[in-house]
Amino acid sequence: MNHIPRILLADDHAVLRSGLRLLLTSQNEFEVVGEASSGMETLTLAEQLQPDLILLDLSMPALGGLEAMPVLRKLVPSARILILTMHDDPQYLRQALKNGASGYVLKKAADAELLSAMRAVLRGEVYVHPSMTRVLLEDLLPKAQMTISNNAWGSLSEREQEVLKMVALGHTSAEIAEQLNLSAKTVETYRARGMEKLGLRTRAALVKFALQEGLIKMN
Numbered sequence: 001m002n003h004i005p006r007i008l009l010a011d012d013h014a015v016l017r018s019g020l021r022l023l024l025t026s027q028n029e030f031e032v033v034g035e036a037s038s039g040m041e042t043l044t045l046a047e048q049l050q051p052d053l054i055l056l057d058l059s060m061p062a063l064g065g066l067e068a069m070p071v072l073r074k075l076v077p078s079a080r081i082l083i084l085t086m087h088d089d090p091q092y093l094r095q096a097l098k099n100g101a102s103g104y105v106l107k108k109a110a111d112a113e114l115l116s117a118m119r120a121v122l123r124g125e126v127y128v129h130p131s132m133t134r135v136l137l138e139d140l141l142p143k144a145q146m147t148i149s150n151n152a153w154g155s156l157s158e159r160e161q162e163v164l165k166m167v168a169l170g171h172t173s174a175e176i177a178e179q180l181n182l183s184a185k186t187v188e189t190y191r192a193r194g195m196e197k198l199g200l201r202t203r204a205a206l207v208k209f210a211l212q213e214g215l216i217k218m219n
Helices: 014-025 039-049 065-075 090-098 111-122 130-140 150-154 158-168 173-180 184-198 203-212
Strands: 006-010 031-036 053-056 080-085 103-106
Touching: 006 014, 006 039, 014 031, 014 111, 031 039, 039 053, 039 065, 053 065, 053 111, 065 080, 065 090, 080 111, 090 103, 103 111, 103 130, 150 184, 158 173, 158 184, 158 203, 173 184, 184 203
Parallel strands: 006 031, 006 053, 053 080, 080 103
Antiparallel strands: none
């Protein structure tokens, strides 16, 4: 994406929207183009503003996020929808993804995770809060047919393996950098290089691979 991503904030809590706007504008990599306090207002502003990404709450007056999503997909087909919610119920996650969400982040998540999630969905990836990854694995693993062999994993350097294991476990680049005493940029380099060697494009694919190969375990 060659331009600054345009963001629409949709949440019925003004204080939260204000905090989000402050967080995003401080990064100098996002432009907040509008704020909506209800589902209907979200539809109106989305059609008018044509944002690149919609930060969408599930619980809003009159029209909730789940109900608004199918309409948003028609009004702004190119926009990514990232759910930002307090609901950690697996059913909400499944329904949100079914309705067209590109990501699902809990409001209790740290600022760094929200920013990582936004960057991921804007790249065309799917991002799910690490604590809820198991829900997707339970749905997808029985159907998944992984073709990557242990030889592929063996081709990675020790540092690449270390970084990818931590990514699969849900750690952010900043957290990995701090634990391994590396810069965040170096961590991203190891991550990108390792993912390329494995032929994987998303964190979800990496988690599936790591679980099937016995590289990590989720209790």
